[in-house]
Structure formats: structure tokens, C-alpha cells
Amino acid sequence: MWTKIVHNARVLSALQQCIVLAVVAVAFYVLITNASANIDALGIASGFGFLQERAGYAISFQLIDYSPNDTYLRAYAVGLLNTLLVSVLSIVFATIVGVFLGVCRVSENWLLGRLSHLAVEFLRNVPLIVHLIWWYGLMLALPNVRQAISFQDGAFLSNRGLTVAWASDGSLVGWGVVSIIGGAVLGYALIARYRAGLQWKGFGPPVWPAILAGAIAVPILVYLFTGSSWQWDVPVSRGFGFAGGVNLPPELLALWLALSFYSASYIAEIVRGSIQSVSRGQYEAASALGFSEMPTMLRLIVPQAIYPMVPQVTSTYLNIIKNSSLGVVVGYMELVSATGGTTLNQTGQAIECIALVMATYCAISLITSLLMNIYNYRISLRTHG
Known part of the structure; x- marks a missing residue:
């Protein structure tokens, strides 16, 4: 035995x-x-009791109310939200640019393919920190507040960053985001239920129109039935700055653009490789049926290339999250700069601060990996089911 x-x-x-x-x-x-x-x-002293002490330092950009009289725990929350903000913005923009460049790389148009190839090689072979410093220098070289670039008098771009109109009642923004997410989930649930009842699997209507319709319809219905009053707080030039609206500082914009374009070059190569892994016979069959290049790519090739694409794109997303810590180079107060930098220097509790930062990044990465693995599993069922 x-x-x-x-x-x-x-x-x-x-x-x-x-x-x-x-x-x-x-x-x-x-x-x-x-x-x-x-x-x-x-x-x-050891332990995490210092998190309840007064922080005593300012953070220039925050998504929640914060002042130097708040605790180190509040400063940690502000830094965490700043990290999540730039990470999400960079992931979304890098995915859009990367997919566009990747599809252009395999285009039959010679000029489009060459230009996208040059763009990818340039972006990928320049170090990320050089991207960051270049974008930050470009932001500081923009016109001053009085000569700011205006976009329909609702947004202004200057060396102080991008100032845009915002809701006068900030709480409505939070409820608006919740209703948009709820509407998208509801739209997905309804279309998924409808597609599950079809006799021929895989031939139902696409999912994204239902998600988009839900994300638009539910906030409108909530707005109408609750009688909410939405008013815009439009920025107005005043002195050396803007009064009203919300300001995205140049540090945030520089970090966002640097992470986005640098990571987009890697996503573009992932997309190109995944598309080229699809059998050439698929192109020939589509051509024999009379399909042009764009419908063939969007409706036949790309859906088959998504499955091998997801694991590699997940690694790029994780790199974006971790590379957001480079915000310390340009003075953007994110998680590492706040808790792993200023808080550590003031309290001297290096082990606790670094452990907190490491655990936070680990948790964010694991959650991101989990969500992408769930998506990859659903794609595999649809592809091989």
C-alpha cells in the first residue's frame, strides 16, 4: 500500500x-x-499604528478630500486611488492605440504597414523613463494659463495641465459611474440570456451594442426619474490659474501618455503575432466568398486571434500597473511616492511602509490577473466550445 x-x-x-x-x-x-x-x-517603533497619526504633508492631486491634517492612512488611500486612476487610463488608451497599430502592421496597404512598423519600433526601443521625461517637458512647454489652448470653452490645455468642466455637485459623478456600470452589466446579462436561448450557438447578435445601450439608457432613466439637477462647473481663467472645473496636472498627463504609448507598442506586437498565427486559409476562404479586407479582419480573423492574445496582454497590463510607480520621477504622488516615499521618510518605519506597498501592488496584480483569466476562460469556451 x-x-x-x-x-x-x-x-x-x-x-x-x-x-x-x-x-x-x-x-x-x-x-x-x-x-x-x-x-x-x-x-x-514597529507595527502599523503610525497609520493613524497626522500625515502633515500635502498631495497636489487627489480624487478624495485630503489635507495635511489627515492621517497617513488617508494619504495611503489617496496614493492608491492615484495609482489606480493612471493605471486604468493607461490600460484603456494603450489597448486602443496598440490594437490599432497591430492591425495596421498586418494591413495589405504598404504605406500604412511601414508607418505603423516605424511607430512601433520607435516607441518600443526608447526607455520608458525617457518617454516620461519627454512628455513632461512637452507639458511644461505648453502655453501659460492666459494663452491656454481652448476646446469649445469647456476645456483648457496649458502648462498647468488640462482643466475640464465638471459637475457642480461631485456626488452626482459617483452615482453616474455606478449607474453606467450597472447599466452595462444589465445589458450584458440580458443579451447573454437571449443568446443562451438560441438554437444555433455563436450566431446571435453581438454583445457590445447591448452593453453600450445599457450603459447609456440606465443613467438617463435614473436621471429622469430621480429629478436630479445636473449643472456644469465650467473653468474660467483667473489670475495664474483656473477657477472651477477639475484640473488634471501635467504630471498625471505625462505619466498617462508615457505609459500608454510605450505599452501600446508591445500590445501592437502581440496583436500582430496573434493575427498572423491564424491560418492563411481563413483569409483565402473569406476572399473566395467575396469579403473585403476590413470585414474579414474584424469579423473573422480578430475573433480567432483574441484567445492567444489575452495572456500576453495581461502581462502588459500588469507592467503598466507596476510602472505607474515611475510617477515619483515627475512628482506625481501615487502609492510609491506617498506611502513608500514621504510617509516612510517621516516615520522611519521602512519595513511596514514597503510591506504595505508591496502587498497593495500584489493584490492589484492578482485581481487584474483573475479578471483577465476569467475573460480568457470565457473566450476559450466560445472558441473551442
């Missing part, structure tokens, strides 16, 4: 993993114990 258990591959694999886990646990215990003893010997 014991011989069979020892020679069982699954049992041996589980045993090896348990041994490795035990060794890692012991190593972590020894390191934490020694660090704690050394900290106590030096008379340095």
Missing part, C-alpha cells in the same frame, strides 16, 4: 509542494523574528 502511495505521481507532487511551502514559511518566520528583534534593540 505504501509503495503505491509513494509511486503515485499526484501524491509525490503534493508532498513536494508541501515541503517547499514549509521551507518558505520557516524562512519568512526567521526573517520576521530577526527583523523584529533588531528593531526592538534599536528602540524603533
